[in-house]
Amino acid sequence: MEMHNAKRVEIIIEAVMERQLTNALNEAGVTGYTILPVSGGSGRSGQWSREGQVSRAGGMVAVICLIRPERLDPLLEAAFAVVERHIGVVSVTDTQVLRAERF
Amino acid sequence: MDSILALAAANLVSPIILSFVLGLVAGLARSDLSFPEAIAKGLSLYLLFAIGFKGGAGVAAHGVDARLVAALLSGVALSLFLPFIAFALLRFLTRVSVTDAAAVAGHYGSISIVTFVAASTLLTGRGIPAESYMVAVAAAMEAPAILSALWLAAKRGGGTEQVGAELWREILLNGSIVLLLGAFVIGWVTGEEGLAEIQSFIVEPFKGVLCLFLLDMGIVAGRGLRGSRGVLSAGTVAFGILMPLVGAALGLAAGLALGLSLGGVVLLMVLGASASYIAVPAAMRVALPEANPALSLTLALGVTFPFNLTLGIPFYMMAAAAVTGS
Numbered sequence: 029m030e031m032h033n034a035k036r037v038e039i040i041i042e043a044v045m046e047r048q049l050t051n052a053l054n055e056a057g058v059t060g061y062t063i064l065p066v067s068g069g070s071g072r073s074g075q076w077s078r079e080g081q082v083s084r085a086g087g088m089v090a091v092i093c094l095i096r097p098e099r100l101d102p103l104l105e106a107a108f109a110v111v112e113r114h115i116g117v118v119s120v121t122d123t124q125v126l127r128a129e130r131f
Numbered sequence: 132m133d134s135i136l137a138l139a140a141a142n143l144v145s146p147i148i149l150s151f152v153l154g155l156v157a158g159l160a161r162s163d164l165s166f167p168e169a170i171a172k173g174l175s176l177y178l179l180f181a182i183g184f185k186g187g188a189g190v191a192a193h194g195v196d197a198r199l200v201a202a203l204l205s206g207v208a209l210s211l212f213l214p215f216i217a218f219a220l221l222r223f224l225t226r227v228s229v230t231d232a233a234a235v236a237g238h239y240g241s242i243s244i245v246t247f248v249a250a251s252t253l254l255t256g257r258g259i260p261a262e263s264y265m266v267a268v269a270a271a272m273e274a275p276a277i278l279s280a281l282w283l284a285a286k287r288g289g290g291t292e293q294v295g296a297e298l299w300r301e302i303l304l305n306g307s308i309v310l311l312l313g314a315f316v317i318g319w320v321t322g323e324e325g326l327a328e329i330q331s332f333i334v335e336p337f338k339g340v341l342c343l344f345l346l347d348m349g350i351v352a353g354r355g356l357r358g359s360r361g362v363l364s365a366g367t368v369a370f371g372i373l374m375p376l377v378g379a380a381l382g383l384a385a386g387l388a389l390g391l392s393l394g395g396v397v398l399l400m401v402l403g404a405s406a407s408y409i410a411v412p413a414a415m416r417v418a419l420p421e422a423n424p425a426l427s428l429t430l431a432l433g434v435t436f437p438f439n440l441t442l443g444i445p446f447y448m449m450a451a452a453a454v455t456g457s
Binding site for chain 2: 045048075077086113115
């Protein structure tokens with residue numbers, strides 16, 4: 029099976045910023061991403077959990093993009109403009125994908 | 132004094148308050164008792180719909196008068212003004228940053244709809260009627276405080292995002308405001324007949340659902356307090372108890388000036404005294420990302436909410452009764 033190099037960008041960000049982030053990604057031409065709920069965690073801002081929360085303020089989401097390596101910089105620039113001042117984590121890992129034409 | 136204590140004691144042993152206490156103890160004791168996020172949100176949606184619908188149906192039954200408009204305007208003015216007092220008081224009592232103080236001030240200018248619901252339920256239980264349109268006043272008081280908080284942050288040097296379309300959407304189209312106002316309008320349009328059609332769903336189970344919701348609020352508050360080491364200080368806790376008293380006093384003055392009934396005055400006091408933990412936190416996260424969310428939420432939900440629920444509401448009822456001579 030032929031594999032192709034790609035980048036996996038994982039952005040964990042406050043749930044209230046989800047729409048702003050995906051809008052920025054769309055404007056940067058990144059139209060493929062997956063949004064996952066994050067059940068809880070701990071970091072510089074302390075521990076948090078989705079359990080029992082009513083406000084979206086306490087929740088986080090993970091936005092995951094798989095892209096060709098040459099499209100990484102525009103994506104990071106677009107994402108950084110949104111996430112710069114907010115609680116969250118941005119990470120990039122090397123990965124491989126099948127069906128390269130889809131990315 | 133005896134009657135205040137008697138009222139507070141009677142309030143403390145109601146199922147509503149005891150449910151909250153159970154959750155608080157469970158949260159503090161690290162019990163694994165918890166509500167999934169979807170159920171907690173479902174309960175809050177039910178409460179917002181029910182209280183909005185009942186308020187609208189009440190207005191349909193009793194009609195609209197100039198006092199309703201005056202009450203709405205007073206509510207907006209209170210919500211705009213309270214953050215300035217909260218900001219000054221917090222900066223006087225503590226050393227929190229301008230951004231944190233502005234964010235907390237926004238929470239305290241806005242309202243806690245659950246505290247309002249709890250107070251309404253307790254008033255109903257004691258046979259004290261209140262103006263139905265107070266629900267609309269509650270909805271009108273949700274958002275203006277956010278603008279005051281952003282103004283404070285911008286003028287006093289705290290970082291703030293530009294108020295763009297996304298932030299306006301968060302402020303004006305927040306789900307809780309849309310549902311509360313929408314249900315109010317549906318109740319108003321359909322009136323008593325509409326209420327009779329769904330009474331078995333939104334009236335009879337209401338107190339039970341409120342108990343479950345407060346159980347969840349107690350768990351969240353307990354966990355917040357347990358993790359509040361380094362967040363709360365003596366000054367911030369003092370603020371969390373003093374500020375509701377200041378807000379209640381202004382609510383009392385506004386209620387008397389408007390000529391509201393005893394129940395209406397108590398509810399306006401409760402609205403002035405309570406702090407938001409649903410609508411404002413989300414807007415503050417968008418607008419003031421550098422503010423520490425743990426400080427605002429722990430103060431609003433871990434200090435002020437329990438204070439209002441246990442001691443505040445009975446005290447406001449006694450104060451309003453004494454002043455109005457009822």
